[in-house]
Amino acid sequence: xxxxxxxxxxxxxxxxxxxxxxxxxxxxxxxxxxxxxxxxxxxxxxxxxxxxxxxxxxxxxxxxxxxxxxxxxxxxxxxxxxxxxxxxxxxxxxxxxxxxxxxxxxxxxxxxxxxxxxxxxxxxxxxxxxxxxxxxxxxxxxxxxxxxxxxxxxxxxxxxxxxxxxxxxxxxxxxxxxxxxxxxxxxxxxxxxxxxxxxxxxxxxxxxxxxxxxxxxxxxxxxxxxxxxxxxxxxxxxxxxxxxxxxxxxxxxxxxxxxxxxxxxxxxxxxxxxxxxxxxxxxxxxxxxxxxxxxxxxxxxxxxxx
Amino acid sequence: xxxxxxxxxxxxxxxxxxxxxxxxxxxxxxxxxxxxxxxxxxxxxxxxxxxxxxxxxxxxxxxxxxxxxxxxxxxxxxxxxxxxxxxxxxxxxxxxxxxxxxxxxxxxxxxxxxxxxxxxxxxxxxxxxxxxxxxxxxxxxxxxxxxxxxxxxxxxxxxxxxxxxxxxxxxxxxxxxxxxxxxxxxxxxxxxxxxxxxxxxxxxxxxxxxxxxxxxxxxxxxxxxxxxxxxxxxxxxxxxxxxxxxxxxxxxxxxxxxxxxxxxxxxxxxxxxxxxxxxxxxxxxxxxxxxxxxxxxxxxxxxxxxxxxxxxxxxxxxxxxxxxxxxxxxxxxxxxxxxxxxxxxxxxxxxxxxxxxxxxxxxxxxxxxxxxxxxxxxx
Numbered sequence: 210x211x212x213x214x215x216x217x218x219x220x221x222x223x224x225x226x227x228x229x230x231x232x233x234x235x236x237x238x239x240x241x242x243x244x245x246x247x248x249x250x251x252x253x254x255x256x257x258x259x260x261x262x263x264x265x266x267x268x269x270x271x272x273x274x275x276x277x278x279x280x281x282x283x284x285x286x287x288x289x290x291x292x293x294x295x296x297x298x299x300x301x302x303x304x305x306x307x308x309x310x311x312x313x314x315x316x317x318x319x320x321x322x323x324x325x326x327x328x329x330x331x332x333x334x335x336x337x338x339x340x341x342x343x344x345x346x347x348x349x350x351x352x353x354x355x356x357x358x359x360x361x362x363x364x365x366x367x368x369x370x371x372x373x374x375x376x377x378x379x380x381x382x383x384x385x386x387x388x389x390x391x392x393x394x395x396x397x398x399x400x401x402x403x404x405x406x407x408x409x410x411x412x413x414x415x416x417x418x419x420x421x422x423x424x425x426x427x428x429x430x431x432x433x434x435x436x437x438x439x440x441x442x443x444x445x446x447x448x449x450x451x452x453x454x455x456x457x458x459x460x461x462x463x464x465x466x467x468x469x470x471x472x473x474x475x476x477x478x479x480x481x482x483x484x485x486x487x488x489x490x491x492x493x494x495x496x497x498x499x500x501x502x503x504x505x506x507x508x509x510x511x512x513x514x515x
Numbered sequence: 516x517x518x519x520x521x522x523x524x525x526x527x528x529x530x531x532x533x534x535x536x537x538x539x540x541x542x543x544x545x546x547x548x549x550x551x552x553x554x555x556x557x558x559x560x561x562x563x564x565x566x567x568x569x570x571x572x573x574x575x576x577x578x579x580x581x582x583x584x585x586x587x588x589x590x591x592x593x594x595x596x597x598x599x600x601x602x603x604x605x606x607x608x609x610x611x612x613x614x615x616x617x618x619x620x621x622x623x624x625x626x627x628x629x630x631x632x633x634x635x636x637x638x639x640x641x642x643x644x645x646x647x648x649x650x651x652x653x654x655x656x657x658x659x660x661x662x663x664x665x666x667x668x669x670x671x672x673x674x675x676x677x678x679x680x681x682x683x684x685x686x687x688x689x690x691x692x693x694x695x696x697x698x699x700x701x702x703x704x705x706x707x708x709x710x711x712x713x714x715x716x717x718x719x720x721x722x723x724x725x726x727x728x729x730x731x732x733x734x735x736x737x738x739x740x741x742x743x744x745x746x747x748x749x750x751x752x753x754x755x756x757x758x759x760x761x762x763x764x765x766x767x768x769x770x771x772x773x774x775x776x777x778x779x780x781x782x783x784x785x786x787x788x789x790x791x792x793x794x795x796x797x798x799x800x801x802x803x804x805x806x807x808x809x810x811x812x813x814x815x816x817x818x819x820x821x822x823x824x825x826x827x828x829x830x831x832x833x834x835x836x837x838x839x840x841x842x843x844x845x846x847x848x849x850x851x852x853x854x855x856x857x858x859x860x861x862x863x864x865x866x867x868x869x870x871x872x873x874x875x876x877x878x879x880x881x882x883x884x885x886x887x888x889x890x891x892x893x894x
Contacts, residue, residue, distance in 0.1 A: 214716055422740060467705075485679060
């Protein structure tokens with residue numbers, strides 16, 4: 210394992226982390242502000258990717274497609290909040306899980322009905338294809354680097370939004386005491402729709418950017434959703450800062466585990482057994498991390514309601 | 516009086532209908548038409564129905580049901596087909612884990628099972644059965660053929676990877692059994708993994724001279740796209756499962772230049788195949804995949820056996836199936852003693868001739884390849 214390879218793998222971990230952050234931040238906002246467990250968050254991820262692939266195919270421009278994907282995810286999020294989710298705020302978590310799970314099925318079948326069951330074609334834009342040489346001689350794909358930069362920009366933007374704007378103040382107030390903020394004359398239902406649409410837009414952005422790198426297909430959101438839940442549990446539910454730290458932690462641990470563990474087992478096992486055992490253990494690693502963190506900090510690293 | 520006449524007429528009609536039904540053959544197809552990887556099931560079904568339509572026989576009824584890639588669903592559909600519909604022949608299953616859940620108990624209960632796709636090693640060896648036939652391949656075949664081809668092509672040090680699940684380990688074992696050379700590395704990825712940055716960095720840092728991978732469905736699409744973006748220019752090899760015409764449409768130009776092994780190619784030049792490809796394109800408006808050819812061959816095998824005997828006459832029908840007296844899209848086709856094909860495996864290369872990437876036949880990887888589990892079968 211050379212140093213350049215290690216640096217490249219850490220970058221890969223951070224890139225996975227920024228993508229998870231986009232998913233987890235929406236999830237954690239919705240849970241923190243509205244107390245809602247939203248399993249259908251992965252569907253917004255899928256919506257973003259499909260609309261991006263579709264619009265890119267129509268217009269030939271990835272950037273128009275990306276914009277379309279994000280706006281579509283936000284719009285779908287707002288509609289879903291308005292028609293379904295707002296009836297669930299006062300129900301218990303089991304009802305919420307049941308209803309949002311139903312939404313997953315509806316979105317998956319609906320997407321298959323509209324776009325068919327074959328994966329769609331979506332590629333990295335020409336201006337971001339290929340790789341660049343970073344200082345230190347690390348060769349790294351430009352598109353992944355752009356994802357990291359975008360993730361950092363969004364993290365800063367979200368921080369400013371929540372700490373410096375009136376909307377952010379209301380969001381924080383909503384997290385603390387939703388009855389009181391309603392009593393103070395804030396239009397709570399519009400606030401909820403806005404927050405939900407913002408979360409959906411971030412998920413759509415993640416889906417659109419990752420769709421170009423992976424495959425745009427029905428059901429693509431659920432594996433990411435599971436990781437995003439791990440992130441918000443580690444980071445502390447409701448905390449944006451926790452989501453950021455948790456996402457980068459999960460991304461780096463997962464990536465480095467996949468690379469280093471098989472090599473570690475090869476020191477004292479036959480190579481083919483070692484890669485099998487190493488791969489199996491690597492896939493468990495983030496859950497081990499989660500269990501370890503919860504053992505010492507049962508509410509996560511940065512719990513909003515300590 | 517008129518009422519009585521009508522009633523008796525109805526009774527007569529019902530009795531003729533009943534006798535017609537006795538000779539009728541019922542085929543139950545359980546396949547994956549929804550969820551991930553459903554394009555495989557859709558193509559098997561479409562190929563199968565095309566052959567049935569061309570045969571134009573009205574004494575065969577085909578019932579099609581979707582298993583949604585779930586073993587429990589497939590199992591209950593099989594029970595329904597066997598107990599309620601009393602089917603003579605079952606077919607259609609795509610995935611090996613579903614086949615293992617359904618086939619061993621189904622063939623014990625009566626019907627024949629003709630597999631158009633899944634060929635797990637147990638059904639070729641230890642659990643082989645006189646009523647089970649596989650028209651496609653034993654799962655390891657395409658990987659073995661690629662191992663043999665890469666050895667011939669003087670590849671020195673491949674980097675090989677597959678998902679960490681039974682078909683993945685079978686794939687790499689099959690590859691190694693024929694390649695028998697030095698490997699740069701052997702990596703198992705997570706099943707369903709879609710980000711391969713870590714593996715690609717390992718490939719770049721290794722001293723490999725080529726890459727062999729088995730990543731079916733969306734995993735292969737993601738891998739190929741990221742491979743193209745990672746600036747690695749090692750030649751890529753794999754089984755046809757990652758390079759069917761549907762997947763190529765989603766991968767795009769990133770797949771151009773990849774060599775893959777398949778028991779069939781749409782530009783394989785024989786009269787049956789030319790007619791099949793033309794009629795499939797005309798009816799469905801797309802180029803058939805290898806799965807469509809397998810569905811088509813499965814139906815034609817069944818039809819050829821039905822010309823000889825009814826499935827109720829089990830020994831005669833089994834002998835007719837074993838004879839495999841039908842025109843296969845693959846050209847020569849015959850069964851080994853364990854009811855799995857002995858066939859040529861071809862090499863195809865992904866090319867782009869102006870209207871999107873597609874496969875082009877390059878040559879033969881292995882002639883008359885037989886699976887390596889035949890010795891474990893007691894037939």
